[in-house]
Amino acid sequence: MKKSTTLVNAGKAEAREFIDTINPPLHRASTVLFDSYADMLKANKGEFEGVEYGTCGLAAQNAFEAAMVELEGAHGCKAYQSGIAAIAMVLMAYTKQGDHILICDNVYGPTRHFCDGFLSKYGVETDYFPSDSGADIAGYIRENTKLLFLESPGSNTFEIQDIAAVSEICRSKGVVSVIDNTWATPLYFNPFEHGVDVSIQSCTKYITGHSDILLGTVSTNEQSWAALEKCSGIFEAFAAQEDCYQALRGLRTLKVRLKAHEESAFEIAKWLENHEMVESVIHPALESHPQHDLWKQYFKGASGLFAFTLKDEYEDMDHSPFVDNLELFGLGYSWGGYKSLITGGKFRRTNPFGYEGKTIFRLNIGLEDVEDLKADLAQGLERLKG
Numbered sequence: 001m002k003k004s005t006t007l008v009n010a011g012k013a014e015a016r017e018f019i020d021t022i023n024p025p026l027h028r029a030s031t032v033l034f035d036s037y038a039d040m041l042k043a044n045k046g047e048f049e050g051v052e053y054g055t056c057g058l059a060a061q062n063a064f065e066a067a068m069v070e071l072e073g074a075h076g077c078k079a080y081q082s083g084i085a086a087i088a089m090v091l092m093a094y095t096k097q098g099d100h101i102l103i104c105d106n107v108y109g110p111t112r113h114f115c116d117g118f119l120s121k122y123g124v125e126t127d128y129f130p131s132d133s134g135a136d137i138a139g140y141i142r143e144n145t146k147l148l149f150l151e152s153p154g155s156n157t158f159e160i161q162d163i164a165a166v167s168e169i170c171r172s173k174g175v176v177s178v179i180d181n182t183w184a185t186p187l188y189f190n191p192f193e194h195g196v197d198v199s200i201q202s203c204t205k206y207i208t209g210h211s212d213i214l215l216g217t218v219s220t221n222e223q224s225w226a227a228l229e230k231c232s233g234i235f236e237a238f239a240a241q242e243d244c245y246q247a248l249r250g251l252r253t254l255k256v257r258l259k260a261h262e263e264s265a266f267e268i269a270k271w272l273e274n275h276e277m278v279e280s281v282i283h284p285a286l287e288s289h290p291q292h293d294l295w296k297q298y299f300k301g302a303s304g305l306f307a308f309t310l311k312d313e314y315e316d317m318d319h320s321p322f323v324d325n326l327e328l329f330g331l332g333y334s335w336g337g338y339k340s341l342i343t344g345g346k347f348r349r350t351n352p353f354g355y356e357g358k359t360i361f362r363l364n365i366g367l368e369d370v371e372d373l374k375a376d377l378a379q380g381l382e383r384l385k386g
């Protein structure tokens, strides 16, 4: 055999040998070899049961998706390259020209951009409903409403929808109910137990947990699976298997990490509530949160993301001396990772709790020592004083 042929084939037999490891193998593959011509002919007709191409999902993707199915009690799960890619897939899978969809007003900004900037081009009309809606949602549903999108708590202003009440009405009217469940993770809220059809997770946040991966999943109940599978198949959408591998690894430690995020965030939230410069702390697990009872009704815990506003005397000023001088809080988007982060700005047009026009500082509480984090915020806030 000539060297050029050896270059192409060497090591292949060994690569196909099975070794039993705890974690799934990482394949690098576009082409997947068929065992026989008969299998290829089946694949040509769409009848092959096995994996026929890299986009179908290899060991790590399959293992991660299967783990999410089990964790969420879903019928099926599909991973995508990011949370927003997962959201976009859902919005395309369940809609067509002439449909109307309903989105909660506190939704993650790029979800709104996708509806207004993309779906609108294809004749899908979007309306936004108040972020604290419940059974009153019936008044927003039209003849042609096909999908309703929840996000609870919203990731900037933390309003909660009455999820079971909304999903029950959706079911009675043939509307697919969807939730972005990133804040709670499948550990602290199970959408399917409350009648939701489709659950989205940005695994970029707590599931991977290290601010180094972009990944999203969509899990559905049995009834909603076929449409998602079909749309994903048309796009041949998939997530990188290294990312799925890391996400699977993240699941193994999610419970302990989330507990640590939860405890530190709650402690800092309570401390901020008593801080002389703070007007309100927006954290659903605090009794002062306007929907605290609803939160208790639905959620088994709180994650590490919450927000606060400052008293009026500190509102109309340049907040750079506070934010720029924080030593432990990074200034950047996203959340759910081990490092504490801060964002700030006037995010929302409407808000049921009166935060409109207020600067909202959002904190992702990481895994640093909680006293160090408090001290950092304290010294930063002090710099806003004249």
Ligand SMILES: Cc1ncc(COP(=O)(O)O)c(C=O)c1O
Pocket (backbone or CB within 6 Å): 082, 083, 084, 085, 108, 151, 155, 180, 182, 183, 202, 203, 204, 205, 214, 215, 216, 334, 335
């Ligand atoms: C609530 C929520 N959903 C979805 C996303 C999108 O996730 P990704 O960054 O993986 O696209 C984000 C990102 O910040 C988010 O906050």
